[in-house]
Amino acid sequence: MRRLTLALDAMGGDFGPAVTVPAALQALVSYPQLELLLVGNHAALNPLLAKTDSVLLERLTVIPAESVITSDAKPSQAIRASRGTSMRVALELINDGRAQACVSAGNTGALMGLAKLVLKPLDGIERPALMVVLPHQKQGKTVVLDLGANVACDGAMLAQFAVMGAVMAEHIVGVTNPPRVALLNIGEEESKGLDPIQQAAALLRDVPSINYIGYLEANELLTGKTDVLVCDGFVGNVTLKTMEGVIRVFLSLLKSSGESGKQGWLMQWVKRWMKRRLMRQFGQLNPDQYNGACLIGLRGTVIKSHGAANQRAFTAAIEQAMQAVERQIPERIAARLDAVLPKSD
Amino acid sequence: MRRLTLALDAMGGDFGPAVTVPAALQALVSYPQLELLLVGNHAALNPLLAKTDSVLLERLTVIPAESVITSDAKPSQAIRASRGTSMRVALELINDGRAQACVSAGNTGALMGLAKLVLKPLDGIERPALMVVLPHQKQGKTVVLDLGANVACDGAMLAQFAVMGAVMAEHIVGVTNPPRVALLNIGEEESKGLDPIQQAAALLRDVPSINYIGYLEANELLTGKTDVLVCDGFVGNVTLKTMEGVIRVFLSLLKSSGESGKQGWLMQWVKRWMKRRLMRQFGQLNPDQYNGACLIGLRGTVIKSHGAANQRAFTAAIEQAMQAVERQIPERIAARLDAVLPKSD
Numbered sequence: 164m165r166r167l168t169l170a171l172d173a174m175g176g177d178f179g180p181a182v183t184v185p186a187a188l189q190a191l192v193s194y195p196q197l198e199l200l201l202v203g204n205h206a207a208l209n210p211l212l213a214k215t216d217s218v219l220l221e222r223l224t225v226i227p228a229e230s231v232i233t234s235d236a237k238p239s240q241a242i243r244a245s246r247g248t249s250m251r252v253a254l255e256l257i258n259d260g261r262a263q264a265c266v267s268a269g270n271t272g273a274l275m276g277l278a279k280l281v282l283k284p285l286d287g288i289e290r291p292a293l294m295v296v297l298p299h300q301k302q303g304k305t306v307v308l309d310l311g312a313n314v315a316c317d318g319a320m321l322a323q324f325a326v327m328g329a330v331m332a333e334h335i336v337g338v339t340n341p342p343r344v345a346l347l348n349i350g351e352e353e354s355k356g357l358d359p360i361q362q363a364a365a366l367l368r369d370v371p372s373i374n375y376i377g378y379l380e381a382n383e384l385l386t387g388k389t390d391v392l393v394c395d396g397f398v399g400n401v402t403l404k405t406m407e408g409v410i411r412v413f414l415s416l417l418k419s420s421g422e423s424g425k426q427g428w429l430m431q432w433v434k435r436w437m438k439r440r441l442m443r444q445f446g447q448l449n450p451d452q453y454n455g456a457c458l459i460g461l462r463g464t465v466i467k468s469h470g471a472a473n474q475r476a477f478t479a480a481i482e483q484a485m486q487a488v489e490r491q492i493p494e495r496i497a498a499r500l501d502a503v504l505p506k507s508d
Numbered sequence: 509m510r511r512l513t514l515a516l517d518a519m520g521g522d523f524g525p526a527v528t529v530p531a532a533l534q535a536l537v538s539y540p541q542l543e544l545l546l547v548g549n550h551a552a553l554n555p556l557l558a559k560t561d562s563v564l565l566e567r568l569t570v571i572p573a574e575s576v577i578t579s580d581a582k583p584s585q586a587i588r589a590s591r592g593t594s595m596r597v598a599l600e601l602i603n604d605g606r607a608q609a610c611v612s613a614g615n616t617g618a619l620m621g622l623a624k625l626v627l628k629p630l631d632g633i634e635r636p637a638l639m640v641v642l643p644h645q646k647q648g649k650t651v652v653l654d655l656g657a658n659v660a661c662d663g664a665m666l667a668q669f670a671v672m673g674a675v676m677a678e679h680i681v682g683v684t685n686p687p688r689v690a691l692l693n694i695g696e697e698e699s700k701g702l703d704p705i706q707q708a709a710a711l712l713r714d715v716p717s718i719n720y721i722g723y724l725e726a727n728e729l730l731t732g733k734t735d736v737l738v739c740d741g742f743v744g745n746v747t748l749k750t751m752e753g754v755i756r757v758f759l760s761l762l763k764s765s766g767e768s769g770k771q772g773w774l775m776q777w778v779k780r781w782m783k784r785r786l787m788r789q790f791g792q793l794n795p796d797q798y799n800g801a802c803l804i805g806l807r808g809t810v811i812k813s814h815g816a817a818n819q820r821a822f823t824a825a826i827e828q829a830m831q832a833v834e835r836q837i838p839e840r841i842a843a844r845l846d847a848v849l850p851k852s853d
Contacts, residue, residue: 300760314694349741349742352582354584357660357742380749381748382756386753396694397701397702400694400726401726404725404727405726405750406754408730408731409729409750409755412645413755413758
């Protein structure tokens with residue numbers, strides 16, 4: 164079994180080490196091939212590691228970093244003052260060849276900016292993109308990108324995202340036929356939408372190795388009509404957050420439903436049973452369950468965990484990083500993109 | 509009681525007269541002040557009117573229009589060939605002073621283009637916007653615009669939408685305090701997002717009569733943090749369709765949940781009862797329930813019904829048109845906009 168080393172920004176996220184350290188230890192228990200570099204403040208980390216089995220500690224190294232980029236910091240300022248922060252040190256460990264990927268639940272804007280600055284885009288890629296894998300109605304999964312790494316995109320960038328997304332659908336989701344690739348638009352007719360989308364469509368139609376299926380509207384997000392859904396970072400961010408907002412409303416309605424009323428014990432029991440069942444079913448769409456957006460297109464893999472991730476969710480982000488490393492995502496993306504697309508300036 | 513006359517595109521929508529005629533008759537029964545001009549093909553309409561009470565028919569006039577713009581027609585072509593279509597004739601009735609508003613379930617793009625061509629924007633308004641009123645978690649409602657009338661918008665247009673939205677929140681939703689107005693963005697910090705949004709923010713901060721509260725992210729769509737949410741038509745369309753798509757997934761999960769299994773009659777009964785209850789609760793978010801987007805900023809009110817609207821939903825769209833006329837929305841918008849905002853070119 165090949166060794167695999169990840170750098171964790173142990174101080175990032177709403178809960179910092181209180182979540183990242185237990186999640187790290189849980190991952191070490193589950194994956195014997197895993198080594199972790201825990202980047203952060205010794206004084207904050209050590210108490211949480213005190214009772215850990217020494218065998219486990221052999222695969223864990225604390226890398227000191229005294230400062231932290233806060234979640235509410237302005238990304239541009241945070242990046243300028245980033246030297247020595249846990250997030251930056253974690254990214255630099257990839258550059259130094261000590262880690263193969265990095266996971267952080269810290270400030271999203273700062274992470275995207277720093278990752279690009281420290282790791283540099285792969286040859287043939289202008290801009291990294293933030294990507295998630297969403298479960299859909301037909302029991303499969305859809306790769307959606309960009310989710311906010313690039314607020315404005317030209318057609319060439321969108322086409323590059325499409326190629327990167329197809330690589331992810333093949334190697335992360337495991338789609339066996341050439342993955343279906345669609346552009347998110349406000350109608351299905353060719354004449355619809357903004358110029359960059361139409362330009363991307365023209366580019367993608369000319370790439371024989373891409374199974375481009377046309378435009379899809381946002382109400383098809385979860386219907387499984389495509390394996391890859393491409394949009395610019397502004398629209399992607401709005402789409403994902405709209406989805407999360409609506410799902411949270413549903414889950415909260417479900418939780419509070421039928422709490423009043425004086426029913427007999429049997430009725431109460433049946434209701435609780437049914438609610439649990441529905442929660443489980445809807446829960447697959449709960450943002451906590453698919454934690455971890457992947458920043459792709461760089462020389463190294465960076466996983467952005469939700470800031471509010473709990474231990475289970477942060478462990479899921481670590482697993483995503485492992486998967487991306489094992490499946491050599493950066494290398495595959497570079498090779499594919501170089502082969503199929505013209506470069507834009 | 510003041511008379512009120514609406515023109516209905518009786519041929520538009522997926523079901524045409526089969527839905528629009530019964531909906532029209534239902535509205536006439538409910539609202540004695542209402543007169544309707546039913547625009548469409550005599551041969552298609554007459555059989556549906558044959559058994560109608562003659563007293564009701566006194567308030568209904570069939571206006572002949574031989575052709576129909578189909579739902580899948582390309583808007584630009586449909587507009588060029590629109591003379592004599594039910595949609596165009598219905599809009600022209602407003603221009604002729606015979607109707608005060610128009611309702612259509614037909615081709616959205618064609619309706620928006622034709623409405624602008626036929627009705628012309630109000631003084632002080634460059635572009636009409638498509639608006640919906642969404643129910644939110646706190647039992648109130650949020651005005652959201654633009655939903656697709658303008659795929660790209662500059663800052664001045666967004667600011668105009670904000671002013672129009674505030675008028676709608678006051679006079680349609682009935683918000684009594686100055687309505688809170690927010691811009692949809694991908695973060696709450698001032699530096700976030702695209703240039704037009706930042707320009708709109710700068711304009712709105714300088715308008716004392718607008719209660720501008722800043723940026724909101726898409727996960728706040730249904731939380732009731734704002735009375736008016738403004739975005740460009742591309743983003744608005746994607747947001748609304750994402751919401752609709754997610755809600756449909758939930759409703760279908762709910763419908764199909766627990767359908768298998770061999771339980772006793774009591775269990776079955778309790779489950780059915782609980783499902784009905786949940787459906788009712790979630791149903792307020794069902795797109796069918798708030799049918800009717802309002803195209804505002806024109807000399808006359810145009811309501812766009814969902815193409816797939818059933819009789820109940822199309823009646824809701826008629827009611828929306830009545831409300832907009834009664835509350836003199838076009839006049840109020842013109843007055844307010846002229847007073848508060850500089851014009852852009």
